[in-house]
Amino acid sequence: MKRLKVFLGSIIGIIIILNFGIIQIQKKQNKTTQNTVTIYNWGDYIDPDLVKKFEKETGYQVEYETFDSNEAMYTKLKQGGTHYDVVIPSDYMIQKLKESGLLQKIDLTQIPNVKYIDSRFMNLSFDEHNQYSIPYFWGTLGIVYNDKQYTKNDVDSWKKLWEPWFKDKIMMIDGARELMGIGLTYNGNSINSKDPHQLQQAYHQLLKLMPNIKAIVSDEIKNYLITEEAQIAVTYSGEAHDMVSQNKHLHYVLPKEGTNLWFDNMVISKNAQNINGAYAFINFMCEPQNAAQNARYIGYSTPNQAAKQLLGKTITNNQAFYPSEAQLDKMEVYQNLDAKMLQKYNDLFLELKMKH
């Protein structure tokens, strides 16, 4: 009995010590809702120094949480019980969040630094007049290749992916919209097409592409390319930037037919508790100095005109990551499709995957 008592006592002791420790750590971080701005962002998508700088400049405490897909983030917001102030979703998801009534209108007068944002990236189809969102980063979908094996001419068009010498070589990003988009672009249609006939055409075109595809994956692409286990991949410019900076033989190319143009924008959630803090954060991130620092850290393309000038020519002259106006004109932003249409895309994508 004595042993049992000692055992029980020590366990209760450990629990109390642990609990005390947790409370101490949390107290040290000094969290009070009055003073906290809660940011909900993609993993590793901000320079941590900027968060510290923001805290120091404004006196707000930042609570930072991360998500790994737009859909996971949507579920979290929809479920309620959360009070994120600033969230950073992608374009089509902003449209969906807006339609679900999960966002607050943004008062642009509260964000004076919005004047630095390139007007090209304002007032876009998914959020007209920027009633709900402010651009954070943008990018494209393109092709990464290794110059030991291929030249730029081999991959400068989506059509070239169908060439027989790519047999069983291409790493494809795992996304219904992305893959179907390639098929639709091949036939000269919009990547937001709702025409069943066009989709069917794209599907048949893509069937012929399947023998060339080595694998349909998402996060693994990066390592495969860097370690040169694969030489060509279709992926997003953000991911591509990471690869290019880690292996100098890799290059990112935008196919000449045009491609998907994506945006990650800052929004204020419906359940935000600290509206002033949210405005302060968005304004802070739009400050050219900070936007430039963030772009240098993340490597994605910044929509901030003034920050772009601060970045210097070596970065912004790279047409793969800062394409010319003419190239940008050919690109399209994903629009949110209704559930039925989305199902159609997914079904075709699944069928392609099964025939792979």
Next chain:
Amino acid sequence: MKLKAHLVQIYLIGLFIFLYLPIGYLIYYAFNQADTMNRFTGFSFRHFTELFNDTRMLVILMNTFMLAFLAALIATIIGLGGVMAIRYTKRKIHRKALLTLNNILMVSPDVIIGSSFLILFTVLGTYFSKLQLGFWTVLLSHIAFSIPIVVLMILPKLQELPISMIQAAYDLGAAPHQVMTKVILPFLTPSIIAAYFMAFTYSLDDFAVTFFVTGGGFTTLSVEIYSRARQGISLEINALSTLVFIFALLLVVGYYFISHQNQPVKEKE
């Protein structure tokens, strides 16, 4: 005969290498200077310092352990009650039925338990708005799935206790609570401690159930590692795994000393 003994030895050595190699590999790279597991470029404690500066990770680590200690404690207490109830149920068929129900929970996959808890908690959440996914829901479900294992570990020991001992205690004038604290509990102590540690490890390494019922900023280690691994595992995770492994080692050694504290003397006699 000698050859056979050698073969057994080789077999055992091979087996343990096979079991420990992946962990050893992981620990080895925890001390890597570079950021990936591709090549070992040099020895450094970099990832450990990184880990200790990551307060979020430390809070999660402490939360995970506190949860495991607490869930195992409550599960052991409840399970102990369950054992008594099953043992002293009068009719054999009822006893069998109860035990079978207990075993079904042991066998059913975590995913099913997790999703059923999620449904339960969300339904309850519509009636009691206070109940939101987070620490308490995770604690409740961990207690729930640990109870069957506690029952299963203590029951055989209780069945070993001759009923005549209890009767003798009563005959000598012991009150029911005295029988409990002076006869039954001391007899069960080793199995209670074993059951506690079993429940503890169950809770510590559970992923599936926790994944379903967690929320509101509360995460445990396994869920956090999972969501980090999607972006490519950072060696910080290796460093953390190393520490947890060492802790587990200490725990096993500690368990050995606790459970053998008094016994060796007796056994030698």
